Amino acid sequence: VIAPSVTGRANGPGVAPEILPHFVERFYRPPGQSVTGSGLGLSIVRRIATLHGMTVSFGNAAEGGFEAVVSW
Secondary structure (H helix, E strand, O other), rough: OOOEEEEEEEEOOOOOOOOOOOOOOOOOOOOOOOOOOOOOHHHHHHHHHOOOOOEEEEEEOOOEEEEEEEEO
């Protein structure tokens, strides 16, 4: 059975591999960030998706850039 999903991609440089495992931790901010924020956004997205029976995965797209996949 194939689950329906939606994928969003950004065409930027992607995320460094050593950061990916921590990317959705609450309050995580990668070293050297100049952008403001509290590091909560993606952890909130993942929690809301989980509460609705969905899964969210984040990673680097094979063709470059960052991607998020929501499945239900």
